[in-house]
Amino acid sequence: MASHLQAYAQRLHDDGYATQSGQLQLRMLAHFSQWLERQRITAPAVTSSTLERYVRSRRKAGKLRRGDPAALSRLLGILRCSHTESPSAPLTATQVVLRQFQHYLRQERSLAEATITHYTPIVAAFLAECFPTGAPDLQQISASDIAGFVRHQAERITTKHASTVVTALRSFLRHLLDRGAIATNLAACVPTIATWKLSTVPKFLPAAQIQRILDACDRDTAVGKRNYTILLLLARLGLRAGEVVALTLDDVDWEAGLITVRGKGKRVAHMPVPVDVGAALTDYLRHARPACASRRVFIRAKAPLNGFANSIAICSLVDRALETAGVESACRGAHLFRHSLATQMLTQGASLPEIGDVLRHRHPDTTAIYAKVDLAALRSIALSWPGGNQ
Structure with a gap:
């Protein structure tokens, strides 16, 4: 185990952990190594279940620290990268079904990882409700099982989330039919969630409140510089949260003044960088971004x-x-920032197609909802209330 602990110490250094934090983790892992010896478990035999046993023993002894499980998981990752690591514990029948579904979404449907991440727990919950006591017998899934699950979910979640539930369920049932796990097209039995286009009004903040949020960032600190830059990207370019997360250093073209945005559906767009965004980004990269290997x-x-x-x-x-x-x-x-940008553009005279271009909407219908917040235009076509002037 000593060589693995040395590799772990190097990883702590590379990841920027403070010396004291690293020492505490290594001390705990040294105790874990001793525990393995007492249990007569060699490093190649360590699995996730081994870690769970050790965590339970530490918790029972009142010595489990908040970061211990994460530290043990990192150690297991190092063991798995070595040639001496034994195979992981076998998957359960439900896990096998979920892995096959994920492979179908990834390889045959070419869906984004974020979508797969959303769909997987929905299908897992469906299988758990249908087969609470044992392995899933997919041939036994019935229309009543499907309707009951959708009804239970719809009672406690928003309409938008319920729509995601039925979409995930239909995709899963089509997958089962394609690979012959079920004999009938149960996807047709999934109820439809009643939704109406343009039925809601986008929530937004006035420009003054957006500026108030930006001004509240403490740009004398590294975290403040980072947060201010992120908020500017949301407010000025209308980026989605996932698009901000995915930005890499290679996505910024300083000479052309462009930033590459990787959006939904694996679409790529090149957007001009406003002056204030460029200044904030430069300040963050030069003075606040930690030195690390990440791009x-x-x-x-x-x-x-x-x-x-x-x-x-x-x-x-x-x-x-x-x-x-x-x-x-x-x-x-x-x-909220994305909606606020669209609303601000509309009040300043931008057309819906122009707003759709900035927000990178694929279909005009997606942008049409912002017509509801054009109050000046709505007032101009509103009819007078009968008798209102009497």
Whole structure:
């Protein structure tokens, strides 16, 4: 185990962990090594279940620290990269079904990883509801199982999320039919969630409140410089949270003044960088971005010094920025800035096609909803209320 601990120490150094934090992790892993010896478990035999047993023993002894499970997972990753690591524990029958579904979405449907990540837990929940006590017998899935699951889900989630549930379920059932796991097209039995185009009004913030949020960033700190730059990208270019996460150093063309944005559906767009965005980005990269091996533009403030894991981190950053600025909004998250940009462009006279170009909408119908927030135009065509002047 000694050689693996040396590799672990090197990884801590590469990921930017503080010396004290690294020492605490190595001390715990040294204890883990001793525990393995007492259990007569060699390094090649360590699996995820081994880590779970050790964590339970540490918790029972009252010695489990918050970061211990993550440290053990990193060690297991190092073991798996070595030639001495034994195979992982066999997958359960449900896990096999989910892996096959993921492979279908990835290889045959060419869906984005974010979509696969959304669909997988939905299908896992469906299988758990249909087969709560044992391995899934896919031939036993019935129309009533499908309707019951959709009904239970729709009772506790938003209409938009419910639409995602039925889409994921239809995709899964088509996959089962394609590979012969079921004999009938059960996808046709998935209920339709009633939705109406343009039935909602986009939530947005006035330009003054957007500026208030930007001004509240403490740009004297490294985290403040990073957050300010992220918020500017959301406010000026209308980027989605996942697009901000995915930005790399290679995506910025300083000579042309362009930034490459990798959007939904694997679409790529080259967008001009506004002056204030370019200045903020330059300030962050020169004075605040940690030195690390990652090519991501935006790096976590604490070790491991990698890019953000997913779009949730950006949405959480936005929520904290609203709280710091004292701005209240019924709608939260990064998309609030995207809606606000579109609304601001509309009030300044931009056409819906122009807004669609900036937001990189594939279909004009997606942009049409912003016509609802053009209050001046709506007032001009509104009829007078009968008797209203009496």
